[in-house]
Amino acid sequence: YDYHSARHAARLDSAEDIGRRAGERAVARVGAGRVRGGPMPIVLDPRVGSSLLGHLSGAISGSAITRRTSFLLEAMGTRIFAPGIDIVDDPHRPHGLRSRPFDGEGLPVSPMKLVSDGMLETWLLDSAAARQLGLEPTGHAVRGVGGAPSVGPSNLYLANGKTPVASLIADIDYGVFVTELIGQGINLVTGDYSRGAAGYLIEGGVITTPVSEFTVAGTLQSMFRELVPANDLNFRYGINVPTLRIDGMTVASG
Structure with missing residues (x-):
């Protein structure tokens, strides 16, 4: 399969390119x-590979930390990746699919290194989790169509x-x-x-x-x-x- 999403139609890949890549991938898997x-x-x-960052964000979410249901519970300030690994959440990236000026609670957001040189630097916190942990919210509240806010990243990436x-x-x-x-x-x-x-x-x-x-x-x-x-x-x-x-x-x- 293949697909493409973009904030602006002019930045979308052509249907021909998407179809060609999907076909090439399907043929390569035959037999x-x-x-x-x-x-x-x-x-x-x-x-x-991006799914690994999804697991990381789930493990460092404030709700997992407050419930003590994370394998990274005691990992703050320790090395969890090899030296040189940086993982960044950047809500201000131009044309980013998850770019935003504020989070689901109206708090301002800014780019943040979650992992710097392999070291875990922060939890992802909404206001509720921050209060329970005695910390400040990090601007990572997200909302769906109903219910209370949960925690989630914006444009998350592992650096080259x-x-x-x-x-x-x-x-x-x-x-x-x-x-x-x-x-x-x-x-x-x-x-x-x-x-x-x-x-x-x-x-x-x-x-x-x-x-x-x-x-x-x-x-x-x-x-x-x-x-x-x-x-x-x-x-x-x-x-x-x-x-x-x-x-x-x-x-x-x-």
């Missing part, structure tokens, strides 16, 4: 085989690394390039992670044949520590990441 199980490196396409994608996978003798994640096997209380997946084999540093019906498992704690970003960040969605490599994941074939 998918099986992957050999075991511990190995995985590489996450940016379209699925320094390594081209080809170099990121060049030393992988056997691994998988994941383009699809299936299911919701994530426990934000413990950090346990297990999801169905599909994608392509990486053999001898090269992406080769399509594979499907396998699972990738680990813990979010170890995945965050092992994560290495490529240098291909593109601001296309509400949450954006470059291509990501994570060593030591457990892969099991269905």
Whole structure:
């Protein structure tokens, strides 16, 4: 599949480009085989790698901290990613899909580093959670069509690394390039992670044949520590990441 969203119609990809990419991706997946199980490196396409930032934002939301239901409960001010990793929430990005001048409670917002050089710098707080924790709100209240505000980021992204994608996978003798994640096997209380997946084999540093019906498992704690970003960040969605490599994941074939 493929799709594109934009704040302004002039910035939308053409229907022809979207259709061509969707068709090329579908054809490339024909005849998918099986992957050999075991511990190995995985590489996450940016379209699925962004889900890791979704798990991070859920684990550092004020509601999770006040309920003490987060695997990052004691992690404030500690290193949870490798040195050099920055994760930024930028509500002021021009044309950003989630750009906003104020949050769901009317509080002003500003760009904020959630993770700086691998260190966790802040929780995401609305007014209610901030009061319970004795802190100031961070401007991350969001509203739906009804009910009380909840907590959520705006334009969240993991900053570019320094390594081209080809170099990121060049030393992988056997691994998988994941383009699809299936299911919701994530426990934000413990950090346990297990999801169905599909994608392509990486053999001898090269992406080769399509594979499907396998699972990738680990813990979010170890995945965050092992994560290495490529240098291909593109601001296309509400949450954006470059291509990501994570060593030591457990892969099991269905």
